[in-house]
Amino acid sequence: MESLQHLLLLTSLLLVAGGGIGFIPQVVGADQEEVSIVHYQPEQVHLAFGDSLRDITVTWSTRSSPNASLVNYARNYAKDKLIVMKGTWQRFVDGGHKARQQYVHNVILRDLEPDTRYEYSCGSELGWSPVFSFKTPPAGENWSPSLAIFGDMGNENAQSLGRLQQDTERGMYDAIIHVGDFAYDMDTDNAAVGDAFMRQIETVSAYVPYMVCPGNHEEKYNFSNYRARFNMPGETDSLWYSFDLGPVHFVSFSTEVYYFLNYGVKLLTKQFDWLERDLAQANLPENRAKRPWIITYGHRPMYCSDEKEYDCDGKLETYIRQGLPLIKWFGLEDLFYKHGVDVEIFAHEHFYTRLWPIYDFKVHNGSVQQPYRNPKAPIHIITGSAGCKEEREPFSNDLPAWNAFHSNDYGYTRLKAHNGTHLHFEQVSDDKDGDIVDSFWVIKDKHGSYGL
Numbered sequence: 001m002e003s004l005q006h007l008l009l010l011t012s013l014l015l016v017a018g019g020g021i022g023f024i025p026q027v028v029g030a031d032q033e034e035v036s037i038v039h040y041q042p043e044q045v046h047l048a049f050g051d052s053l054r055d056i057t058v059t060w061s062t063r064s065s066p067n068a069s070l071v072n073y074a075r076n077y078a079k080d081k082l083i084v085m086k087g088t089w090q091r092f093v094d095g096g097h098k099a100r101q102q103y104v105h106n107v108i109l110r111d112l113e114p115d116t117r118y119e120y121s122c123g124s125e126l127g128w129s130p131v132f133s134f135k136t137p138p139a140g141e142n143w144s145p146s147l148a149i150f151g152d153m154g155n156e157n158a159q160s161l162g163r164l165q166q167d168t169e170r171g172m173y174d175a176i177i178h179v180g181d182f183a184y185d186m187d188t189d190n191a192a193v194g195d196a197f198m199r200q201i202e203t204v205s206a207y208v209p210y211m212v213c214p215g216n217h218e219e220k221y222n223f224s225n226y227r228a229r230f231n232m233p234g235e236t237d238s239l240w241y242s243f244d245l246g247p248v249h250f251v252s253f254s255t256e257v258y259y260f261l262n263y264g265v266k267l268l269t270k271q272f273d274w275l276e277r278d279l280a281q282a283n284l285p286e287n288r289a290k291r292p293w294i295i296t297y298g299h300r301p302m303y304c305s306d307e308k309e310y311d312c313d314g315k316l317e318t319y320i321r322q323g324l325p326l327i328k329w330f331g332l333e334d335l336f337y338k339h340g341v342d343v344e345i346f347a348h349e350h351f352y353t354r355l356w357p358i359y360d361f362k363v364h365n366g367s368v369q370q371p372y373r374n375p376k377a378p379i380h381i382i383t384g385s386a387g388c389k390e391e392r393e394p395f396s397n398d399l400p401a402w403n404a405f406h407s408n409d410y411g412y413t414r415l416k417a418h419n420g421t422h423l424h425f426e427q428v429s430d431d432k433d434g435d436i437v438d439s440f441w442v443i444k445d446k447h448g449s450y451g452l
């Protein structure tokens with residue numbers, strides 16, 4: 001104990017000598033593993049939907065290894081008898097030269113009552129988190145989920161985060177979807193940037209399920225930071241999965257399996273097979289009758305409004321849309337068209353774009369007056385402007401004819417799925433103090449395959 005204190009003091013002195021004020025937080029914050037501080041305090045708390053909507057997964061990190069992963073919860077934490085749920089933990093070692101480690105804890109709260117607010121605290125007898133709360137979704141399909149959706153939010157310049165935190169604290173959302181590219185990057189500085197990011201989003205992610213898909217910025221060490229820190233439904237290391245929320249079937253997939261083939265072509269083929277099965281199932285008439293909307297999200301878009309993207313060059317071709325170069329296998333546009341996907345959400349480009357209904361570079365409006373009423377092809381949205389250190393992206397000078405609306409403002413998308421016929425989207429501009437810079441209805445009397 002005493003030697004630890006000496007070491008701390010020595011480190012502090014060295015830091016002072018090495019430069020500047022504000023040294024104390026740095027000792028504890030930046031390099032705690034080097035002075036082997038014991039740290040059982042839960043941090044980076046975040047939620048996700050489990051395999052069923054009645055299950056909520058609670059995930060957090062501790063620096064030292066405690067002897068348990070527990071969540072205590074109740075409707076009224078102060079008054080009710082607490083239910084104790086046990087989970088598991090795993091040691092995660094970052095791939096950087098410091099091999100920095102942490103323990104990621106995962107507890108599934110099962111068979112929760114629908115439409116109910118629960119209060120919870122996670123940790124172990126060695127340290128507990130504050131009391132957070134979440135509300136479970138109502139049972140069945142006949143309710144109207146609200147979500148915030150965005151991609152490309154970093155640790156630095158996370159301009160939309162404050163507004164998202166306020167929205168969340170005011171109970172505006174049933175779930176958040178972060179469409180890839182986190183922290184910039186989670187592995188940076190031996191994963192200290194990932195920790196800082198996960199701490200920053202806690203005000204959101206400890207209160208509503210924070211659903212994710214991988215982006216190119218997660219690539220390091222075979223997506224190890226992404227896979228270790230998030231716990232999405234299914235058994236695929238959070239790389240692809242689906243879940244139902246009210247009248248919507250959401251499908252999450254990895255666009256990165258098309259680019260980082262060095263981690264295994266098998267991931268690409270497995271995901272493609274899974275997508276085919278999942279979409280065919282969701283598109284069965286009895287399932288569509290119950291849950292009419294199918295919405296997909298993946299990081300890199302099929303269509304770009306930005307010519308500098310290396311996979312959106314003069315040929316305007318992307319692997320996601322057409323499949324692997326030359327052989328054209330595993331393209332997603334035909335698959336999504338065939339199974340009648342209604343809306344496809346992407347990010348990666350640091351702006352917001354709404355497209356007219358599109359298939360194979362041709363616009364397929366419902367009608368000229370009402371393009372989004374019974375559209376004859378999926379509607380694509382690119383929402384990658386939450387804010388990150390790589391800043392905004394410019395649009396091409398000649399915008400393609402399928403570009404219906406675009407904005408360079410930092411912000412995020414809101415979706416309210418009113419019912420089986422009506423979806424409403426809004427684009428929030430953080431630059432314009434929360435103004436809605438774009439909004440539109442998608443109206444469909446009938447859902448199903450567009451053809452093929």
Ligand SMILES: *[C@@H]1O[C@H](CO)[C@@H](O)[C@H](O)[C@H]1NC(C)=O
Nearest residue numbers: 066067068069124125126127
């Ligand atoms: C964990 O450690 C605490 C404090 O030492 C102890 O009270 C508790 O019984 C331990 N729990 C388990 C499951 O070993």
Ligand SMILES: *[C@@H]1O[C@H](CO)[C@@H](O)[C@H](O)[C@H]1NC(C)=O
Nearest residue numbers: 222227236237239262263264
């Ligand atoms: C990368 O991780 C995935 C699991 O997410 C695994 O299936 C694959 O084999 C890994 N690739 C390599 C090269 O280790």
Ligand SMILES: *[C@@H]1O[C@H](CO)[C@@H](O)[C@H](O)[C@H]1NC(C)=O
Nearest residue numbers: 356363364365367368369371
């Ligand atoms: C689709 O609808 C929009 C809005 O009315 C219109 O500007 C565009 O030209 C239409 N495109 C086609 C191909 O009909």
Ligand SMILES: *[C@@H]1O[C@H](CO)[C@@H](O)[C@H](O)[C@H]1NC(C)=O
Nearest residue numbers: 417418419420421422423424
């Ligand atoms: C669906 O929601 C829209 C928008 O709120 C509403 O106008 C419409 O009447 C609703 N349809 C049904 C069947 O409730």
Ligand SMILES: [Fe+2]
Nearest residue numbers: 181215216348
């Ligand atoms: Fe990206």
